[in-house]
Amino acid sequence: MLLDYEMLRLICWGVLGLFVIGFVLSSGIEIGVSLLLPFLHASEVQRAELVARLAPTSAGNQVWLLVTIGVLFVGWPTVYAATFASFQPLLLLMVLSLFVRPLGWYFRASVTREDSLKKWDKALFICGLLPAALLGVMAGNLLKGVPFHLASDMHIAFLGSFSGLFSPFASLVGATCVALLAVHGAIYLQTHSQDELYQRSKALAMSSGLAFLVLFALAGGWITHLEGYHVSTEIMPNGVSNPLTKFVKRGDGLWLDNYEHEPALWALPALAFVCGIAALVLSRLDRAHWALLASAVMVVMVILTMGVSLFPFLAPSNISLNSSLTIWDASASLTTLSALLCLTGVMLPLMAIATRGLYKMLP
Numbered sequence: 001m002l003l004d005y006e007m008l009r010l011i012c013w014g015v016l017g018l019f020v021i022g023f024v025l026s027s028g029i030e031i032g033v034s035l036l037l038p039f040l041h042a043s044e045v046q047r048a049e050l051v052a053r054l055a056p057t058s059a060g061n062q063v064w065l066l067v068t069i070g071v072l073f074v075g076w077p078t079v080y081a082a083t084f085a086s087f088q089p090l091l092l093l094m095v096l097s098l099f100v101r102p103l104g105w106y107f108r109a110s111v112t113r114e115d116s117l118k119k120w121d122k123a124l125f126i127c128g129l130l131p132a133a134l135l136g137v138m139a140g141n142l143l144k145g146v147p148f149h150l151a152s153d154m155h156i157a158f159l160g161s162f163s164g165l166f167s168p169f170a171s172l173v174g175a176t177c178v179a180l181l182a183v184h185g186a187i188y189l190q191t192h193s194q195d196e197l198y199q200r201s202k203a204l205a206m207s208s209g210l211a212f213l214v215l216f217a218l219a220g221g222w223i224t225h226l227e228g229y230h231v232s233t234e235i236m237p238n239g240v241s242n243p244l245t246k247f248v249k250r251g252d253g254l255w256l257d258n259y260e261h262e263p264a265l266w267a268l269p270a271l272a273f274v275c276g277i278a279a280l281v282l283s284r285l286d287r288a289h290w291a292l293l294a295s296a297v298m299v300v301m302v303i304l305t306m307g308v309s310l311f312p313f314l315a316p317s318n319i320s321l322n323s324s325l326t327i328w329d330a331s332a333s334l335t336t337l338s339a340l341l342c343l344t345g346v347m348l349p350l351m352a353i354a355t356r357g358l359y360k361m362l363p
Contacts, residue, residue, distance in 0.1 A: 012340055022068075023064035024181075035129045037124055097130040108121070143309070148160075176216055190292075220269060226253075229248055229313055246329060272298050
């Protein structure tokens with residue numbers, strides 16, 4: 001094997017991040033459009049055109065989510081178990097809404113009664129709002145720390161509550177995620193609409209974009225005072241996976257540690273802001289396709305900022321600090337990670353090409 005265990009863990013972590021980016025970019029458009037439906041004031045003809053355009057991509061986009069979950073399960077099974085045990089109700093709601101949405105697009109295209117159309121519009125709005133908000137709430141909880149405990153026999157116990165997952169900080173990150181996907185969906189609509197719908201999409205892109213920039217700045221400012229996590233003992237990137245052999249400390253501003261050691265990383269949140277502003281300016285100047293590109297880069301930078309801030313943690317515990325899980329001590333074996341890398345090395349480009357090809361084939 002050409003790669004050692006440390007490098008393999010690092011590359012597989014990067015692959016996991018690429019699948020998360022692929023999921024958010026592909027599903028983010030239809031999530032954003034779905035949650036904007038009540039505010040578009042579109043005619044039935046315009047809504048039918050939107051449905052005809054997005055319905056063929058909806059089911060395929062869910063493959064990115066399934067593969068992301070699969071990579072997490074194979075590469076970091078303990079993290080998979082801890083996060084699914086902790087976020088079980090949130091994940092259930094999110095997965096249900098994600099998988100109901102493709103049905104919603106298809107059923108809406110097959111009914112003609114006005115009352116049925118209104119009901120499906122509401123269902124699509126809920127199926128857009130829920131995953132956007134819950135993804136953000138889960139991201140906020142990961143930054144805040146999840147209340148789980150890892151026993152010596154690796155038994156995982158979630159000691160929190162459902163309501164406890166909606167802390168003020170996690171709710172702020174949830175609202176930020178909603179605004180992020182709303183502006184991405186609005187700019188996409190701008191590239192495929194005309195006349196009144198175009199102007200309405202443009203206005204929604206501006207309002208949701210400004211909301212995102214403000215909320216992202218607030219979340220960034222909050223993180224500087226939020227308790228972060230740091231491994232205080234020596235890290236063994238080539239060691240055997242055992243999360244209970246390390247000591248973790250917690251303190252204000254520790255999520256900024258990686259930025260202090262590698263100042264170049266500040267470019268990630270800075271680019272998120274710059275691309276967000278560029279997307280709004282380009283949208284205002286009617287350069288919708290360039291605005292969509294800037295919006296996509298903004299989404300990628302936000303995800304990378306989240307990943308870099310957490311690194312090397314994947315699931316920090318706020319009630320049992322030493323139970324926190326990192327990419328080094330919670331990974332699968334070298335053989336499993338090697339197989340995972342080979343498999344995803346083939347799947348990732350194929351899925352990216354298929355997704356891009358599908359969007360290009362649509363009218």
